[in-house]
Amino acid sequence: MCGVCGCGKPDGAEHEHALADGAVVRHSHGEGAEHAHVHGHAHEDEAARRVKVERDILSRNDEQAARNRRRFEQSGTFVVNLMSGPGSGKTTLLVRTLKELGRRLPLAVIEGDQQTTIDADRIRDTGVPALQVNTGKGCHLDATMIDRALTTLPAPKGGVLFVENVGNLVCPAGFDLGEAQKVVVISVTEGEDKPLKYPDMFAAADLVLVNKADLLPHLDFEVGALERNLRRVNHDVQVLIVSARTGEGFAAWLGWLEAHRPKAAGEVRA
């Protein structure tokens, strides 16, 4: 009987072992069996090494995120990490939000994209300072990128720093940036099933903005079905239906920002 998987195959019969990382090794107890076992263990070592490296990266990120968070608390900066799949409308939503917030508060934006300065340029057109961080092959922003960005773009004291993460419904969910709130945008053209397919992102959200509501009359999208799917991964999450194009739902979104923004001593709510 094979001593590795206990599968009952006789010595010499070629068969397969599924390894911890999902790889499959063909193996027999005849000639070359020892080699096959060594090969299998190499796979397991590699899988364990990969898990350790990922854990180290995440714990180093968490340490930097904690430093960022302390720094933001000291400067009274409210930091909102805006995440979504590509094209859900994060930048369009930010442009309208910044215009509506006007000059009442100090504002700044960090833009994350793999390439180009297109989004930061769109933000700067509103008069709000913005810094583009290009992640190259990377699929998300991390806490160290935010720390570095702050050497060029100081955190607005007593104001709001919006971070637009790389358009991606997977990777940004795992990386704390030191933000106060995570806001996930999903547009009505993406389908009601996305919270079930990308649960980590929606489970991490403090608020979900359902954008492009102006398109609802042209689609089969059911807002109720999306909300039911959202509740399955994040029971109490707040949901607002908005349109960055028409401004629908913006009073509620701006109200949410105001309600969650830390207030300076003696400052009254708007």
Ligand SMILES: Nc1nc2c(ncn2[C@@H]2O[C@H](COP(=O)(O)OP(=O)(O)OP(=O)(O)O)[C@@H](O)[C@H]2O)c(=O)[nH]1
């Ligand atoms: N109809 C409609 N279109 C919108 C709305 N918001 C954004 N769009 C359009 O959707 C497209 C993508 O918008 P962006 O704001 O660039 O999306 P994004 O999430 O910043 O995209 P990435 O940064 O590339 O991930 C653009 O063509 C916008 O004009 C909306 O509320 N309604």
Ligand SMILES: [Mg+2]
């Ligand atoms: Mg964008």
